[in-house]
Amino acid sequence: MKTTTLLKISLRQNAIFIPSEMIANDVKNLSGTTSVLLANVSKLGFTFSESLLQALNNVSPTYKVEVLEVLREVLGTDKNWTPLVKEWNVPTGESVLDHISTYFGNVFKTKNGTTLSCGHIIPDNTFPLERYNGCPFCGTPFEFGKIEKVGQGSKLKMLELWSEKDLNDFYISLLQSKTALDATQTDSLKMVMQYLPLPKTEVAMKETLMLVIDLLIENGKEEEVSQFLKTPTDILRYLWFKNTGMLQIIEPKTIVKRAAKNGQHFYTVLDTSVQARMASQKDLKLKYSRKGCLMVANWLNNMDMEVEAMCETMHPKRGMWVRFIRALRLAEYSKRKGFEKLNFLLDVFYNQVYDVWQGKVNSSRLKFDADKTFALLKQRPGLFARSLFSNMLWFGADETIAHFSEIIDKVPARLIFTLNMYASNYFDKNIQRSVKPLGGTNKRVNPNALLNLYDESQLEEMKNQIEDLCLLAMKKRFAAVKNTNKTIYIDPQLFNIPVSIGDRSDTVQDLPVALMGTRFPIEGNEVRLFMQWGAGLPAQHLDMDLSCHIAYEDRSDICSFSRLTTTGCQHSGDIRSIPNKIGTAEYININIDELAKAKAKFVTFTCNAYSNGSITPNLIVGWMNSKHPMKISEKTGVAYDPSCVDHQVRVTQNVAKGLVFGVLDVAKREIVWLEMTFGGQVVGGLDFKGVQALLAKLNSKLNIGSLLQLKAEAQGLTITEDKFADEVYTAQWAMNPAVVTQLLID
Numbered sequence: 125m126k127t128t129t130l131l132k133i134s135l136r137q138n139a140i141f142i143p144s145e146m147i148a149n150d151v152k153n154l155s156g157t158t159s160v161l162l163a164n165v166s167k168l169g170f171t172f173s174e175s176l177l178q179a180l181n182n183v184s185p186t187y188k189v190e191v192l193e194v195l196r197e198v199l200g201t202d203k204n205w206t207p208l209v210k211e212w213n214v215p216t217g218e219s220v221l222d223h224i225s226t227y228f229g230n231v232f233k234t235k236n237g238t239t240l241s242c243g244h245i246i247p248d249n250t251f252p253l254e255r256y257n258g259c260p261f262c263g264t265p266f267e268f269g270k271i272e273k274v275g276q277g278s279k280l281k282m283l284e285l286w287s288e289k290d291l292n293d294f295y296i297s298l299l300q301s302k303t304a305l306d307a308t309q310t311d312s313l314k315m316v317m318q319y320l321p322l323p324k325t326e327v328a329m330k331e332t333l334m335l336v337i338d339l340l341i342e343n344g345k346e347e348e349v350s351q352f353l354k355t356p357t358d359i360l361r362y363l364w365f366k367n368t369g370m371l372q373i374i375e376p377k378t379i380v381k382r383a384a385k386n387g388q389h390f391y392t393v394l395d396t397s398v399q400a401r402m403a404s405q406k407d408l409k410l411k412y413s414r415k416g417c418l419m420v421a422n423w424l425n426n427m428d429m430e431v432e433a434m435c436e437t438m439h440p441k442r443g444m445w446v447r448f449i450r451a452l453r454l455a456e457y458s459k460r461k462g463f464e465k466l467n468f469l470l471d472v473f474y475n476q477v478y479d480v481w482q483g484k485v486n487s488s489r490l491k492f493d494a495d496k497t498f499a500l501l502k503q504r505p506g507l508f509a510r511s512l513f514s515n516m517l518w519f520g521a522d523e524t525i526a527h528f529s530e531i532i533d534k535v536p537a538r539l540i541f542t543l544n545m546y547a548s549n550y551f552d553k554n555i556q557r558s559v560k561p562l563g564g565t566n567k568r569v570n571p572n573a574l575l576n577l578y579d580e581s582q583l584e585e586m587k588n589q590i591e592d593l594c595l596l597a598m599k600k601r602f603a604a605v606k607n608t609n610k611t612i613y614i615d616p617q618l619f620n621i622p623v624s625i626g627d628r629s630d631t632v633q634d635l636p637v638a639l640m641g642t643r644f645p646i647e648g649n650e651v652r653l654f655m656q657w658g659a660g661l662p663a664q665h666l667d668m669d670l671s672c673h674i675a676y677e678d679r680s681d682i683c684s685f686s687r688l689t690t691t692g693c694q695h696s697g698d699i700r701s702i703p704n705k706i707g708t709a710e711y712i713n714i715n716i717d718e719l720a721k722a723k724a725k726f727v728t729f730t731c732n733a734y735s736n737g738s739i740t741p742n743l744i745v746g747w748m749n750s751k752h753p754m755k756i757s758e759k760t761g762v763a764y765d766p767s768c769v770d771h772q773v774r775v776t777q778n779v780a781k782g783l784v785f786g787v788l789d790v791a792k793r794e795i796v797w798l799e800m801t802f803g804g805q806v807v808g809g810l811d812f813k814g815v816q817a818l819l820a821k822l823n824s825k826l827n828i829g830s831l832l833q834l835k836a837e838a839q840g841l842t843i844t845e846d847k848f849a850d851e852v853y854t855a856q857w858a859m860n861p862a863v864v865t866q867l868l869i870d
Contacts, residue, residue, distance in 0.1 A: 126319045127187070130291065131194045133312045137294065137859050138636040139286040140176055140191060146183045157185045161192055167275040168195050169767030176285040198634045199766035200744060203659050204706035206268045208697030210255050210761040213713055215689045216697075218260060222250040226261045241266055256697075257760060263667070263700030265708055269760030277767030278647055278751035281636065284856060294860060295320060299336070301862035302328050302870070303538050306629040307776055308637055309862060310335070310371070327352070331371040334362050346419055350426055356438045356445075359423055363448060367410065372628075373441060374562050380404045385803055386738045386781050396736045410451035421457040425466040434469055435478040445473070494519045498527040505534040512543060512590075513550045517574035521586045525593060532597045537868035538625050541831075544594035545625070545824050551575065551583040558800075558817035565780070565801040568814045595834065601869040602838035609850035612832065612841040617855040619829030622822065624861035625868075629799045630780065631773035638797050639861060641822035644770050646716060646793040647751035653712040654764055654772075655731050657743040658702030667700040667734040668743060670710040671807035673815075674719070675726045683712055684807050685734075692719035693727075696761065700734075711763050719790050727788040728815050730807050732781065739775050745785050746772025747795065771797055782807075784815060798822060828858055831867055 127143075134141035154162075158181045162172065172180065180188060196202065209216055229237055229247040237247040242264045246253055251260040258265035298305060298313045305313065313332070317339050327333045337349050353359055357373075364373050380401055387400030412420075427434065438445045449455065449470065458467035472478055481500065488496040497519070501508035508528060516524045532540070549555050553575045556568040575583065622641040629640060638644075655670040671684035672693060683690045685698030696711040714727060729747065733739045748754060748768035756763045773785060784800040800818050802810055832853055836843050841851065858864055 127190060128194060129315050129319065131191060132198065132634065133294070133315055134286040134291070135194065135198060135283075135635070136308060136312060136633060136637050137286070138281070138856060139284040139290070140172075140180070141286040141291055142176075142179045142183060142187070144288060146187055147179055148184065149182050151182055152178075154181055157188055161188045164192055165195060166280060167767060168199055168201075169275075169277045169281055169769065170195065170283055171280040173282055173284050176283055179285050199769065200656060200659070200764075201271060201766060203656055203709075204268050204703065205271055205654075205656065205709045205762045205764040206257055206265065207709055207711055207761045207763070208256060208258055208260070208263060208265060208699050210257060211756060211758060212696040212711070212761050212763075213694055213756055215694065216252055216255050216260075218251055218688070223261065225250050230261075258699070260697075263698050265699060265701070265703055267760065268703065268706065269757060269762050271762055271764055271766075272757045272759075273755045273762075273765050275767050276750055276752055276754055276765045277769075280767075291316070292320070292323065294862075296323050296325050297860055297862040297866070299323070299325050299327050299332060300866065301332065302536070302865040302868045303625055303861070304329055304331050304371075304628055305862070306624070307631055308629070308633045311632050311776070330358065330361060333358070334365045334371055337362055338366070341419075350423055353423055353427065355429060356424065356427070356434050357441075359420060360438075360441060360444065360448065363420070364444075367408065372562055373444075375441075376405075376408050376444070376447075378562070379408065386733070387736050389736055394736065400737070410447060412452055417452045417454070417457065420452050421454055421463060421466055424454070424469060425463050427465075431465065431469050431472050432478045435473045435476075436480055438473060439478075439480050440482075489515075489518065492519075494523060498524075502527065502531050505531045506536065506539060509535045509539040509543060513547070514572065514574075516586055517572060517577070521582075521589055525589050529593060532593065533600075535597075537598065537601065537870050538865070540594050540597055541623065541826055541868065542625055544591055545826050546821070547587045547590040549820060549824055551587050553583070555820060556813065556817050558814060558821045560801075565782075565803050566814055566818060568817050598834060598869075599838040602835050605839070605869060607839045607841070609839075609841060611844045611846070611849040612836050612851040613844055613847050613849040613853065614829050614832045614836075615854045615858075616829070618832065618853060618858055619827050621828050621855070621858055622825035623828055623831055623864060623867075625825070629773075630775075630777040630801070631783075631785075631799055632776050633771075633773050635769065635772055637859060637861075638771060640798050641825055642797045644749070644795045644797065646749055646788075646795065648749065648753070649715065649717050650749075650754060651714040651716065651788060651795070652748040652754055652763060652768070653714070653729055653745070654709060654748065655711075655743065655745045656707055656709045656764075657740050659707035659742065660705055661702060661707070661740075663704040664702060665700060665735065666702045666740060667698075668710075668740060669698070669732045669734050669807070670695075670712055670745070671730050671732065672712055672714070673728040673730065673807055673810055673812055674724050675728070675812055676722070676724055680812065682807050691722045692716075692724065696763070709764065713763075714788065716788075716790060716793060724790050726812075726815075727790065728784055728810065728812065729786040729788070730782060730784050730810055732783075732807060738777075739780050739783060741776060743775045744772055745775075745783070746770070747786060749795075770795070773799070782810065784810065787815060787819060796822065828853075828864055835867065 130141045225247050229245050234245060234247050237245040238253060239245050240259045242259045242262055244259050244261045257267040295316050298309055313335055327336055333352055337352055340349050361373055365371055383404035384397045384401040387397035389395045457463055458470050485500045512528055549557055553571050556570055558566055559569050560566050620643055622639055624639050657668045658666055669685050674681040681690050683693035683695050688695040692715045694713045699708050699710060702708050731745050747770055749770045750768045754768055780801040782802040787796045798818060
C-alpha cells in the first residue's frame with residue numbers, strides 16, 4: 125500500500141519512484157520481465173528514461189508488476205468504457221418522434237415492438253436496436269466490452285526516475301509553497317504525510333498549515349500545535365476544515381445555498397432543493413467532545429496576542445464564531461481557574477468593545493481623507509495591495525502609487541505578480557473580468573464604474589505605472605539574492621506555462637500535471653472527449669452529461685444529449701443509468717477541419733450533473749489526441765485508448781453542478797486546459813462570455829520563462845541554449861508548481 129501510494133504521487137510528477145533498497149544489483153542487459161514491462165507500458169502511452177529503465181531492470185518482478193498496475197489503475201483500463209451506441213461515429217438517425225412514439229407505445233403497451241430487459245417496449249420502425257448497447261429510451265446500458273484499441277498514440281510520454289531524495293524534496297516543496305496548493309497538490313501532501321515523517325521546515329501558507337496541524341493532532345501532539353496558531357482565524361480555519369474538509373473558510377450559508385441550487389431540477393416533481401438544503405444544514409451542525417473543547421479553549425487562552433486584536437480578527441466571521449463558542453462550551457471553560465484571558469476575550473467579543481480596522485479604512489475613504497486612509501493601509505501591506513487598483517481610481521494614480529511604493533518591499537511576491545498580471549484587464553473599460561467568489565462558481569463582473577472618469581491615455585498610464593513598479597520591485601528582490609552562477613538555461617516550453625498564482629483547482633490530476641492555461645497542440649484532425657463515471661457504485665439512475673459548446677462569430681451551437689450530431693461534432697449517446705460497480709462512459713468526436721470550414725472559433729468542453737445534486741465524485745473527464753486516426757470498436761463502440769490521452773482530471777469536490785475542462789482554439793489548433801465551474805443542469809447554462817473572460821485572465825498571467833528572464837536580468841546571468849549551464853530550468857522541473865513558487869522571493 126505504501127509503495128502504491130508513493131508511485132501514484134511520483135506519476136503525477138512524470139516520474140516513477142523506486143526506493144534504493146529495492147535496487148538489488150547492477151545488471152546492464154535487459155531482463156525478460158523488464159522487456160515485457162516496457163512493451164506493456166508503451167501500449168499505455170508511456171516510456172522510460174535511460175536511468176529509470178536501468179533501475180527497473182534491477183528491481184524484483186513484483187515491483188515491476190506494481191508499477192504496471194498503478195499505471196493501469198490511473199488510466200482506468202479495468203473500468204467500463206462502453207458507450208450507448210455501437211459505431212457511434214455514424215449517426216443512428218434517432219429523432220424526437222422516436223422518443224414520443226416509444227413513450228406512447230409504453231403507455232398503451234403496444235404489441236408491435238421489442239421488450240428490453242429494463243422493461244421498456246421499443247416499437248418497430250423507431251430506434252435501430254441493433255446499433256445500441258442498451259435501451260435508447262431510458263439510457264440504461266446492458267452490454268459491455270473491453271478496451272480493444274491500444275497503442276494508437278503518436279507519441280510516448282517519458283517517465284523519469286525518482287529516488288528518496290526526489291520524494292523528500294517534493295514533500296518539502298509542498299510545505300514551502302508560497303501559493304495555495306491546488307486539489308492535486310493537497311491530495312499528494314495528504315498521501316505522503318501518511319508514510320513519511322514531517323520534515324523540519326517552515327510552512328509558508330495557512331491552508332497548508334491546516335494539514336500539518338491535523339497530522340500532529342492525529343498523532344497526539346496537541347501541545348505542539350499552539351506554536352502554529354498565531355491568530356483566532358487560524359483556529360477557525362482548522363475547525364472548519366475538520367467539519368467540512370475545505371481549507372478555505374466558506375460561510376455556512378454559501379455552502380447551503382450551493383447544495384440547494386444543485387438539488388434543483390427542470391421538472392418540479394424531481395426538484396430536491398429543499399431536502400438538499402436541510403441535509404446540508406444538518407451536515408454543518410457542530411458537535412465536539414470534551415477533549416476537543418478543552419483543546420480549543422487552551423489555544424485561545426494561551427494565544428500570544430492582545431484580546432482587542434483577537435476580537436478584531438474574529439469580527440469578520442462573527443456569526444460563525446458565535447456558533448463555535450456555543451458548540452465548544454467556551455463560556456463554561458472561561459469560568460475555570462487559569463482561563464482568565466479566555467473569559468476576558470468572550471466579554472470583549474460579546475460586548476463589541478473593540479475597533480475594527482476595516483471599518484476605519486472604509487470611513488476615512490468615504491470622507492475622502494487620503495492621508496488617514498493610506499496611513500491605515502500601510503499598516504497591512506497585503507490588504508493595501510489587494511485594494512490598490514480601486515484606490516488608484518478613487519484617490520488618483522500618482523498619490524496612491526507614491527504611498528504604495530513605500531511599503532511594496534513588505535508585500536508578498538505572489539501579490540506583486542498578481543498586480544502586474546491583472547492590471548491590463550482591470551483598467552480596460554471594455555473587458556468583463558472573471559472572478560470566483562469564495563465557495564461559488566466562476567462569474568463575470570463589469571468594469572469598475574470609476575473607469576469612465578478617465579480617458580484611455582490616463583488608463584494606459586496607470587497600467588504602465590503598475591508594471592514599472594512591480595518589475596522594479598521584483599528586480600530589486602532578485603538582485604538582493606547573492607548568486608555566483610554565470611549562465612542559465614531556460615527550456616522554451618516554459619514560455620507556454622503560466623506561473624501558478626491564484627489558481628485553486630478543485631479537480632485532481634492523476635496523470636502528469638498541467639497548470640491552468642497550459643496549451644496542448646493538436647497533432648491530427650480529431651479530438652475525442654471522454655467521460656467515465658460510476659465506478660465502484662451500485663447500479664442506479666445517475667445521469668452525468670458530456671457536452672461541448674461551439675462558438676461562431678455570429679452564433680453558437682451545442683453537441684449534447686439533446687443534439688447528438690451537429691457540424692464537426694458527434695456524440696456517442698446519452699447514458700442515464702450506471703451499471704453495477706464498473707461505471708459507464710460517453711464520448712464526443714470533434715472534427716477540426718469540418719469546424720474550420722464552418723468558421724467555428726472555439727469549442728468549450730463541459731460536463732454537467734443532470735441528476736439532482738452535484739457532479740459525482742471520481743468522475744473522470746479528459747480528451748484524446750493523436751496524429752493517426754483513432755479507431756472505434758465495431759462490436760461495442762469502445763473508443764478509449766489510454767495511449768492517446770492528452771489530459772484528464774478527476775472530480776473530487778461535491779459542490780459543482782457544471783464544469784468546463786478545456787477550450788479548443790480551432791484556428792490555432794490547440795487546446796487550453798482550464799477549469800471553470802458553473803451552475804447549470806445542461807450545457808445551455810454555460811455563459812460563454814464567462815469562458816472568454818477566464819481565457820483573458822489566463823492569457824494575462826506571467827509565464828515561467830518570462831519570470832526566469834527577469835531573474836537572469838536582475839542577477840546578471842547569461843541565458844544560454846546549453847543544457848549544461850550553471851542553472852538549468854526544464855519542463856520537468858516546472859512539473860511541480862510548488863518548486864516554481866520558490867522564485868517568488870519575499
